[in-house]
Amino acid sequence: MLATAAQGEARARNFRLWITAGPGLFWIIVFLLIPSIVLLGIGFFTSNDYGSPVMPLTVAPFSQVAGYSLLGWDDGNIVIFLRSLEQAGIATAVSALLSYPIVFFIMTRPASVRPLLMLLVILPSWTNQVVRTYAWLELLGPNAPVTWVAHALGIVPPDLGIAPGVFAVTTGLAYNYLPYMIVPLYASAERLDWTLVEAGRDLYASGVRLFWHTVFPQTVPGLLSGVIFVAIPAFGDYVVPQLLGGDKALMIGSLIANQFTETPDWPYGAALTIIMLVFTGAGLIGFRVLTRRLGGTGEATI
Amino acid sequence: MTNVVPKGVRNILAGISWPVYILLYTPLALVAFYSLAPAPNTQGHSFYAYGVLFHDGTVFAALQRSLVLAFGSATVSTALGTLLGYGLCRFRAANARGLTANLPSLIIYTPIIMPSLVFGISELIFFNFIHQQTGFLNAGLLTMVIAHITFQVPYVALTVFARLAGLDPNLFEASHDLYANGIKSFFYLTVPVVRPAIIGGFLLGITLSIDDFTISFFTAGPGSVTLPIYIYSAVARKGISPEINALGTLMITTVMVLAVAHFFISRSRDRRASLIPT
Numbered sequence A: 001m002l003a004t005a006a007q008g009e010a011r012a013r014n015f016r017l018w019i020t021a022g023p024g025l026f027w028i029i030v031f032l033l034i035p036s037i038v039l040l041g042i043g044f045f046t047s048n049d050y051g052s053p054v055m056p057l058t059v060a061p062f063s064q065v066a067g068y069s070l071l072g073w074d075d076g077n078i079v080i081f082l083r084s085l086e087q088a089g090i091a092t093a094v095s096a097l098l099s100y101p102i103v104f105f106i107m108t109r110p111a112s113v114r115p116l117l118m119l120l121v122i123l124p125s126w127t128n129q130v131v132r133t134y135a136w137l138e139l140l141g142p143n144a145p146v147t148w149v150a151h152a153l154g155i156v157p158p159d160l161g162i163a164p165g166v167f168a169v170t171t172g173l174a175y176n177y178l179p180y181m182i183v184p185l186y187a188s189a190e191r192l193d194w195t196l197v198e199a200g201r202d203l204y205a206s207g208v209r210l211f212w213h214t215v216f217p218q219t220v221p222g223l224l225s226g227v228i229f230v231a232i233p234a235f236g237d238y239v240v241p242q243l244l245g246g247d248k249a250l251m252i253g254s255l256i257a258n259q260f261t262e263t264p265d266w267p268y269g270a271a272l273t274i275i276m277l278v279f280t281g282a283g284l285i286g287f288r289v290l291t292r293r294l295g296g297t298g299e300a301t302i
Numbered sequence B: 001m002t003n004v005v006p007k008g009v010r011n012i013l014a015g016i017s018w019p020v021y022i023l024l025y026t027p028l029a030l031v032a033f034y035s036l037a038p039a040p041n042t043q044g045h046s047f048y049a050y051g052v053l054f055h056d057g058t059v060f061a062a063l064q065r066s067l068v069l070a071f072g073s074a075t076v077s078t079a080l081g082t083l084l085g086y087g088l089c090r091f092r093a094a095n096a097r098g099l100t101a102n103l104p105s106l107i108i109y110t111p112i113i114m115p116s117l118v119f120g121i122s123e124l125i126f127f128n129f130i131h132q133q134t135g136f137l138n139a140g141l142l143t144m145v146i147a148h149i150t151f152q153v154p155y156v157a158l159t160v161f162a163r164l165a166g167l168d169p170n171l172f173e174a175s176h177d178l179y180a181n182g183i184k185s186f187f188y189l190t191v192p193v194v195r196p197a198i199i200g201g202f203l204l205g206i207t208l209s210i211d212d213f214t215i216s217f218f219t220a221g222p223g224s225v226t227l228p229i230y231i232y233s234a235v236a237r238k239g240i241s242p243e244i245n246a247l248g249t250l251m252i253t254t255v256m257v258l259a260v261a262h263f264f265i266s267r268s269r270d271r272r273a274s275l276i277p278t
Helices: A002-042 A060-066 A076-107 A114-126 A129-140 A145-153 A166-190 A194-202 A207-235 A239-245 A252-258 A266-293 B007-034 B048-054 B057-091 B099-113 B116-134 B141-165 B170-177 B182-211 B214-219 B227-238 B242-275
Strands: A045-047 A053-057
Touching: A002 A266, A002 B057, A002 B099, A002 B116, A002 B141, A045 A060, A045 A266, A053 A266, A060 A266, A076 A114, A076 A166, A076 A207, A076 A252, A076 B007, A114 A166, A114 B007, A114 B242, A129 A145, A129 A166, A129 A239, A129 B007, A129 B227, A129 B242, A166 A207, A166 A239, A166 B007, A194 A207, A207 A266, A239 A252, A239 B227, A252 A266, A252 B116, A266 B116, B007 B242, B048 B242, B057 B141, B057 B182, B057 B227, B099 B141, B116 B141, B116 B214, B141 B182, B141 B214, B170 B182, B214 B227, B227 B242
Parallel strands: none
Antiparallel strands: A045 A053
16 A cells, blocks of 8 residues: 555656656757767768768768878878867866966955956856957957067068967967856865965965965866866867868868868768767766866766 | 965966956957947048948848847747756656666756757758758748757756755645645745746846857858858958947947846845845
8 A cells, every 4th residue: 555655656756757857858859869869870871972971871981081082091180180189278278277367366355356356257258259259350360459569570471360370269269268267166266175275384385385285186176177168169169260260270160060061071071070079078078087086076966 | 265375476366367357358349449440431430330230131130030039049948947957856756766867967968068069060950851851940040949949958957956956845845735736836836936047047048049159050041140140251251340340349238238237236136135134
């Protein structure tokens, strides 16, 4: 009797779960999970003359990704891939290096102005990505003030701008994703146990050593979340390399997009996507393991 | 804690931070500055570009589509996301293991972690296929709304879930003891309690929709150009013009004014709330 009542309750509970959570989950499954599985599947089809996927199944798109084509082997794709990794890496490192001083600058201000200083950091990222990216053309474009300086110093040949170029892309990526580093870092700095710092001071540690042994370890979980939030979207970014990059700063995102827009080759584009996701996933898992090993705290997860 | 950091270090921190703050706003300020370009054959600054902009029908049509897209998608995603967050918090058994426990979380996190380019291209292919097979879902505003709902639902669900998870579970027991059934308890207890989270989720949805370019770009059709797509193609085709700068300035100003207003309103509300003794 008791057992059946409990069973009935569990069943009612499950029913309610699917009534409430079902529609939202169903929506995501139909409009994202199935489409993305289809996209990944297309990577194993043959491409016809219009670039559409047809039978038979093949791994030819992947050898195309590796650089093989009718004309032999070409290092173009590997260059683009390494460039994307490098750009994402530099942008992440720059944001991390800038975030520490900013976060601790905010922390040392009176508590009443801290939210305002955080708002000022986040505010630019609420404007549309296209607007805040093309805005850098005003600063780095061919007729822009910073470019005149670069001309005078002979860094950039005359008539050309810093943008389009590799440096402009790095700048744009760091600018776009800096708040994504500052926010998690600030969250972990807020929870910082300052008694440890005082203990370190009592033991006559100071300066860099004091920071490195007492403050830094406590901010590692925030730093690692920040690295994920910056590196992953920067690696596959589309808008920044398109607007600030030009042909010589092509990144994986533009390469993928071209296979679906300008010169369609869906299987090749899908294979590129798979490789990009493998890299992203590997990075994500690697950092999760690292966070756990370094004692990352559990957050409220669904 | 501030006394732990020596004065010299604090000066260095400020010396690095203020220039970064200035750098964050310099490109945006330059957009505003160059929007004041003089009218043809004149000198000095003027609002000429704004005048051109206000008489441009395409820009108004794009603005209208952007607003329909943002409010339409945020409304649906708020409904779906609220139910989703509520259901997962209330009806997923605490001792759930295996699929019931993990599958919903996995599904919810996919739109968040998936790179927006992959997201956009997946939808492009999917809508393309459906259109070829059935004739429905031709690329346009409707497909954009569907895609925007998809990326907003998880954020709304997480916001509502976080709010509910912070509540005392006894509240629901109490409403149950007072003979409220599930639906009554949802409308009389849950909705009022999570209203801030629902409103927050709705506003977040609008913000995400307005901020998005990549997913919109791949799900849009030739007749559904929104403001970001309009700006992108204008800049990509013929570079920056004073009109584009004027449009950019208006977008930047709108977002900033709304954000700052929201910040100060919610702060004064917090302050008032903290005056009430608990």
